[in-house]
Amino acid sequence: MFKAVVTVMLKKSVLDPQGAAVERALKSMGHSGIGSVRIGKSIEILLDGRDEAEAEARVGDWADQLLANPVMETYAVAVEKLK
């Protein structure tokens, strides 16, 4: 059994109103030293597989087909083996 985490973020060129709202909220609470805030999705998938590489390739296919919108989003896949 593997745990894959797909992190889907808006492309840097795409406005992220949710992140901007959180950034403003943190600053209005008096916090300083904040550069920028961006908010995306973290998708945790438990799956069977032969090995990490095979699981990662399958999850990458799923991201291309369903999980991420290639027009506006980028994604990264991380896979770890569960004991």
Next chain:
Amino acid sequence: MFKAVVTVMLKKSVLDPQGAAVERALKSMGHSGIGSVRIGKSIEILLDGRDEAEAEARVGDWADQLLANPVMETYAVAVEKLK
């Protein structure tokens, strides 16, 4: 400058309809070997700080105050130094 990633997930005991919908969609597309899918938020914050530990502590405070709902969600903070 540090990059902090706060991953906010629903607690395991809380129903995740978005994750369940993606799980059903993947299965209906013919994919197999899927255990479960859960969807949370990935919040990327760029911030100044003295060192990793200090930055992580500050972001942890922000998560408690604003980013996560302690009734329904758990969070994890990861900090890396940017060159």
